Amino acid sequence: MSLRAGIVLFPGTNRERDMAIALAKVSGGREPVMIWHKETSLPPLDLIVLPGGFSHGDYLRCGAMAAQSPVMRAVRDFAEAGGHVLGVCNGFQILTEAGMLPGALLRNAGLRFLGQDHSMRVEQTDSIYTSGYAQGQIIRVVLAHGDGNYFADTATLDRLEGEGQVAFRYASPSGEVSDATNPNGSQRGIAGIISANRRVLGLMPHPEDYVDPLMGGEDGLPMFAGIVQGLAA
Amino acid sequence: MKAIVTVMLKPGVLDPQGRAIGHALETLGFDGIGDVRAGKIIELELAETDAGKAKAAAEAMADKLLANTVIESYRVEVV
Numbered sequence: 001m002s003l004r005a006g007i008v009l010f011p012g013t014n015r016e017r018d019m020a021i022a023l024a025k026v027s028g029g030r031e032p033v034m035i036w037h038k039e040t041s042l043p044p045l046d047l048i049v050l051p052g053g054f055s056h057g058d059y060l061r062c063g064a065m066a067a068q069s070p071v072m073r074a075v076r077d078f079a080e081a082g083g084h085v086l087g088v089c090n091g092f093q094i095l096t097e098a099g100m101l102p103g104a105l106l107r108n109a110g111l112r113f114l115g116q117d118h119s120m121r122v123e124q125t126d127s128i129y130t131s132g133y134a135q136g137q138i139i140r141v142v143l144a145h146g147d148g149n150y151f152a153d154t155a156t157l158d159r160l161e162g163e164g165q166v167a168f169r170y171a172s173p174s175g176e177v178s179d180a181t182n183p184n185g186s187q188r189g190i191a192g193i194i195s196a197n198r199r200v201l202g203l204m205p206h207p208e209d210y211v212d213p214l215m216g217g218e219d220g221l222p223m224f225a226g227i228v229q230g231l232a233a
Numbered sequence: 234m235k236a237i238v239t240v241m242l243k244p245g246v247l248d249p250q251g252r253a254i255g256h257a258l259e260t261l262g263f264d265g266i267g268d269v270r271a272g273k274i275i276e277l278e279l280a281e282t283d284a285g286k287a288k289a290a291a292e293a294m295a296d297k298l299l300a301n302t303v304i305e306s307y308r309v310e311v312v
Contacts, residue, residue, distance in 0.1 A: 061301055064298060096303075104303045104304045106242075106246065109247060151303070151304055152303070
């Protein structure tokens with residue numbers, strides 16, 4: 001099975017290789033194409049990934065400058081035409097700054113940069129990203145962010161909940177969700193949200209960090225396997 | 234002319250940085266400190282000579298890039 005994936009590079013992106021490894025692993029070794037942020041058109045693709053990092057040095061706000069990059073017009077057109085876009089960590093911040101997902105990512109409530117394992121609960125399974133998991137499944141992921149505190153107004157949060165757009169929530173290893181299991185102050189413990197059409201996913205944790213036993217875990221693998229199953233011809 | 238754009242987190246949006254500054258001030262012995270909010274100021278040198286147009290331009294810049302109006306509000310002053 002072969003997936004045509006593209007990874008967008010901004011100045012300061014640093015997680016593109018990990019993402020490429022995860023995508024190649026589930027796609028018969030086919031490497032994703034790397035797309036520089038100054039590009040204005042895209043090759044034919046099944047999936048666009050905005051990977052983690054510190055685009056433009058996190059100046060002004062995380063993702064603010066990247067969201068205005070030339071390539072983002074093409075990424076937005078791709079999504080509006082029904083394309084699949086995955087944003088991880090800084091990629092999630094860019095998607096919110098670009099208005100492609102609602103809400104914003106604020107400074108972690110504890111002000112500390114978090115580089116650690118955490119558990120999250122799968123809240124919905126009707127997307128290519130989440131179909132490989134069971135509803136309510138607890139998976140282990142890696143956090144590596146200073147600004148992962150998800151914020152949206154109450155009406156937006158209620159709408160996201162009502163429409164099943166909360167994809168993942170921070171949880172304890174046994175699956176409880178409470179203030180004690182919330183590492184960064186995110187509203188309602190939200191770790192990731194998905195668009196209404198289930199094609200644009202943004203999440204702060206790094207599923208690409210756990211796709212091989214040598215990495216310490218494989219809990220991220222079902223996400224990438226699901227992407228290939230859903231998209232590869 | 235110069236436009237000064239002040240960007241602040243909206244009321245109700247948690248400002249952990251402001252809170253940390255408040256705690257530090259209390260540690261230093263300053264009394265009677267209530268809520269502390271931290272924001273940013275962006276100064277723009279503009280070629281425009283009409284104050285009204287300069288303000289409108291700075292507001293457009295704030296809406297598009299300088300502030301994220303989901304979480305922040307801004308104020309423009311032209312000097």
